[in-house]
Amino acid sequence: MLKVLGERCAGCGACAQVCSQGAIEMQPNKEGFWYPQIIRERCIDCGRCYNVCPWIDMGDSSLFHPSPRVAYAIKSKSRDIQMQATSGGLFAELARKFIAAGGVAYGAGYNSSFQVRHLRTASMEETEQLSGSKYVQSFMGSVYALAKQDLQQGKKVLFSGTACQIAGLRKYLVKDYENLLCVDVICHGVPSPRIWEYYVEKQEKRGGKILEIIHRGKTIGGWSWRKQFFYLVFADGKVLRENIWENAYMLGFLKDLYLRPSCHECMFKRLDKRRVSDITLGDYWGCEDIEPDFFDASGVSLAIMNTLKGEQCLNEVENISKKVTNLEKAVSYNIAVMYSYRRMLARAYFFRKFHSQMSLEEFGRLVDTCVRLVGYENSLRKLCDYPRRILGKLKRMCLGIGAKS
Numbered sequence: 306m307l308k309v310l311g312e313r314c315a316g317c318g319a320c321a322q323v324c325s326q327g328a329i330e331m332q333p334n335k336e337g338f339w340y341p342q343i344i345r346e347r348c349i350d351c352g353r354c355y356n357v358c359p360w361i362d363m364g365d366s367s368l369f370h371p372s373p374r375v376a377y378a379i380k381s382k383s384r385d386i387q388m389q390a391t392s393g394g395l396f397a398e399l400a401r402k403f404i405a406a407g408g409v410a411y412g413a414g415y416n417s418s419f420q421v422r423h424l425r426t427a428s429m430e431e432t433e434q435l436s437g438s439k440y441v442q443s444f445m446g447s448v449y450a451l452a453k454q455d456l457q458q459g460k461k462v463l464f465s466g467t468a469c470q471i472a473g474l475r476k477y478l479v480k481d482y483e484n485l486l487c488v489d490v491i492c493h494g495v496p497s498p499r500i501w502e503y504y505v506e507k508q509e510k511r512g513g514k515i516l517e518i519i520h521r522g523k524t525i526g527g528w529s530w531r532k533q534f535f536y537l538v539f540a541d542g543k544v545l546r547e548n549i550w551e552n553a554y555m556l557g558f559l560k561d562l563y564l565r566p567s568c569h570e571c572m573f574k575r576l577d578k579r580r581v582s583d584i585t586l587g588d589y590w591g592c593e594d595i596e597p598d599f600f601d602a603s604g605v606s607l608a609i610m611n612t613l614k615g616e617q618c619l620n621e622v623e624n625i626s627k628k629v630t631n632l633e634k635a636v637s638y639n640i641a642v643m644y645s646y647r648r649m650l651a652r653a654y655f656f657r658k659f660h661s662q663m664s665l666e667e668f669g670r671l672v673d674t675c676v677r678l679v680g681y682e683n684s685l686r687k688l689c690d691y692p693r694r695i696l697g698k699l700k701r702m703c704l705g706i707g708a709k710s
């Protein structure tokens with residue numbers, strides 16, 4: 306049954322978690338992305354995996370909330386929280402509120418080997434692990450089941466992740482819970498855990514034990530794609546600090562060399578901007594132009610309220626500055642809200658050439674080659690597009706379409 310999905314599967318793992326027989330395991334494929342594998346002897350053909358899958362059931366438009374209600378520019382009033390976060394720090398402020406009310410917060414953090422996993426956190430200290438974007442697909446393990454237990458016990462649950470992970474949770478839960486708030490991040494796409502784990506392992510072989518990793522670290526006033534840094538802190542005190550456009554791993558991510566195949570046709574990016582979570586969070590790119598009086602060069606979050614519940618929750622968060630903003634203008638700077646990034650030919654070249662024995666220098670050279678290939682492909686596409694546009698113009702001229710009378 307799950308073969309139907311193929312590369313459209315986003316790996317949320319709801320099918321594995323719902324299976325009462327333990328007949329589905331999430332296994333990495335050769336690119337390093339998890340896909341469900343059915344253990345035939347255990348399967349009793351109950352169809353629960355089929356029913357829980359957000360992709361098989363994409364016709365289920367009830368997953369999508371009606372059009373967004375309002376959007377805000379937001380930043381935390383705490384400089385520490387803002388600096389730790391990738392954008393304005395709204396997620397950490399929301400999490401604080403849930404924890405202070407005896408609730409729990411779920412989101413992506415690292416385990417001791419810097420693999421990215423979804424974690425359940427129940428204290429302020431634990432919640433800190435969720436701060437900051439990790440540009441790797443997060444493994445869901447059994448968090449949907451844990452969240453369900455928390456919800457049934459009446460705890461307030463904040464569940465964050467990518468839109469596909471939120472969709473998986475909502476399908477898994479079947480019904481809506483008043484004590485659940487879902488938050489999704491605007492998502493460029495998630496890179497392969499295999500490439501990430503290779504990268505961490507090679508860095509550790511070279512520099513010794515790693516103590517801390519920050520994918521998009523900022524300095525005060527340094528929140529912009531051009532100014533951000535990738536950081537590795539080693540146990541002996543050494544620090545690797547590279548501009549994100551010069552760090553091979555981040556460059557490969559930004560140029561879409563190793564995103565999950567489903568991210569190139571993401572079902573959760575819609576032109577009508579309807580979303581599956583209560584609040585959608587992202588970087589407020591364009592804030593400088595759209596809200597110059599609110600702009601803060603240390604980071605501003607764009608927060609889209611998709612439900613009344615989301616809006617009410619936000620109104621209860623105290624330690625933030627916020628300003629209503631124009632959603633249309635904001636998303637025009639952030640195409641990841643509505644569009645998936647193209648699957649470039651260079652992606653196939655990358656995976657054909659990549660092997661885990663390659664040195665970091667070889668990896669860097671492979672990424673550079675692929676980046677050049679991406680450039681050639683884009684130029685060729687533009688070139689091929691040119692005659693089509695000229696022909697269209699000619700056609701419109703000849704047929705008098707769009708001509709002024």
Ligand SMILES: Cc1cc2nc3c(=O)[nH]c(=O)nc-3n(C[C@H](O)[C@H](O)[C@H](O)COP(=O)(O)OP(=O)(O)OC[C@H]3O[C@@H](n4cnc5c(N)ncnc54)[C@H](O)[C@@H]3O)c2cc1C
Nearest residue numbers: 390391392394395396412413436437439465493587588641
């Ligand atoms: C893979 C990825 C791609 C992104 N692409 C874009 C984009 O194109 N445009 C844009 O505006 N914003 C994007 N973001 C979101 C952005 O980087 C910030 O996470 C978001 O603005 C929230 O910022 P914050 O300051 O409120 O919280 P932060 O502290 O920066 O973020 C913490 C939140 O991010 C979640 N998170 C971190 N890593 C992951 C992960 N691997 N998988 C799932 N959830 C994760 C945590 O669970 C938590 O909810 C992306 C995030 C990720 C993880």
